[in-house]
Structures are given as C-alpha cells and as structure tokens.
Amino acid sequence: MKILKNMAIIIVIIIAVPLIGALFTAKDVSVVREITIDRPHHEVYDYTKYLKNQDSYSKWALMDPDMQKEYRGTDGEVGFVASWKSENPDVGAGEQEILSIQEGERIDYALRFFEPFESNDKAFMEFESINENQTLVRWGYDGHMAYPMNAMLWVMDMEAMVGDDFQTGLENLKNILEKN
Template identity: 55%
Template structure:
C-alpha cells in the first residue's frame, strides 16, 4: 500500500510540475531570419511576392512535393490565398493569405493551420536594398500557443525548428534566384 501511495504521489508530481511551469512560460513566440541575395530588390521582391513561387523554395512545401494546392484571387495582391493539403503530418493542411503589402518593402501573411492542429499565426517577408545588386530578405513568423500547449514551445524547441526551416527556405530562395 505504501508503494502504491508513493507511486501515486510521484505520478502526481510528474504531471503537476510541468503544468505549473506552463503558467510561467510565455504563450507567444517569434522567429526572424535573414539573408542577403545578390540581385536588385525589384527582382527579388517580384519573385518572392508570389505565393505560388514558394513551392520552389519553402522548406514546408518542399517537404511534400505531391501535396494538393489551391489558390484564390490574384497572386501577389492582398486577399490572395494559397491553400495546401498533405497527408504528411509535418506539413498538414491550411492556407496562407496575403493580408498586407508595402511594395518593395514588406508582405504580411496570415497562416491558418487546420491539421494536424488548428492555429492561426502571422508571418512576413521584408526587403531592404543593400546596394544596387544586393537585397536583404527577412522572413519572420510569430504565433501563440495557449496554456498548457505553450509547454511545447521549449520542450519541442519550436522556435529553433521554425528558425531552421525559415533559414533553409531563404537559402533555397538565394540559390534559386542567383542561378
């Protein structure tokens, strides 16, 4: 009986401690990666503003090249939606909508993930002229995970995972455009 009480108490501590820690962890995360591409800003911007081009450089789209896609509206304009559906759990399904554009400077997106879990996040790409033939591209992502799911942020290394994926996408974009 004493062993059962000890095991029950230990189990309670194992469950309670992470849940208590979760109250003190942030619910929001933010990731921003950048790269310099050796091309004029207009060439980089004109290519990157089109969501359909992400299939050529985005780590997430390249993870499942056979995923289903659908598009609504005029690509490269506010309101354009790029949707996807994949059986790969690392990709899932959802859609990305262009929600704001400052030409040659910034594009803002809303990402709506439907599977494997529902969430909404914001992302952006910004562009800065570094010279006649150089453009700095920043790709950022921010999201929120409510309690107790916010435990996943540090436990799964979500910020590092997303950061690595954004950097891979930027490296792919650089390689593709500088060919």
C-alpha cells in the first residue's frame, strides 16, 4: 500500500511540475532573420511580394516538391491565400494569407497550420533600401503557444528552429535574385 501511495505522489509531481512551470513560461515567440541582397529595392520587393514565389525559396515549400497547392485571390494583393497539404509531417497542411501591404516596405501574413498541429500565427517580410543596388530583407514570425503547450518551449528552441529555416529561405532568395 505504501508503494502505491509513493507511486501516486511521484505521478502527481511528474504531472504537476510541468503544469506549474508552464504558468511562468512565456507564451509568445518572435523570430526575425535578415539578409542583404545585391539587387535594387524595387526588384527584390517586386519578386517577393508574390506569395507564389515563396515556392522557389522557402525551405518549407522546397521540402516536398509533390505537396498539393491551391491558391485563392490575386497574388501580390491583400486577401491572397496560398494553401498546402503534404504527406511530409515536417510540412503538414495549412495556409498563408496576405493580411496587409505597405507598398515597398512590409507585407504581413497570417499563417494557419492545420496539420500536424493547429496554430494561428503571424509572419512578415520587410524591405529596406541600403543603397541603389542593395536591399535588406527581414523575415519574421510571431507565434503564440497557449498554456499548457507553452511548456514545450523548454525543450524546443523556436529561435533556432524557425530562424534557421528563415535564414535558409533568405539565402535561397538571395541566390535567385542575384543570378538575374
């Protein structure tokens, strides 16, 4: 009987510690990466504003060339939606929508993931002219993990996971644009 009581106490502690810890853990995650592209601002922006072009440089789009893709609306305009569905669990299913555009400066996106988990987050791209032939591009993500799922942030380095993928995408974008 004493063994069962001790096991029950241990199980309660194992369950309670992460739940209590999650109360004091951040729920919001922000990640930003940037790169300088040796092309004029208007060329970089004019290419990047089209969401379909992410298929050529985004790490996630390149992970499964056989994923199903659907598009709604007019690309490069507010309200355009690009959706995907992949058998690759690292890609999953979801959609990205252009929420707002500050012409030549910033594009805001809604990211809605359906599989392998559900999530509604935000992303953006910013563009800054450094000089006549160089453009700084920032790609950022703002996510939220509700309690108690935010306890996963103890073991998941979102800054590295998402940031490294953004950096790969930005390097791909740089390679594409600097070839032309």
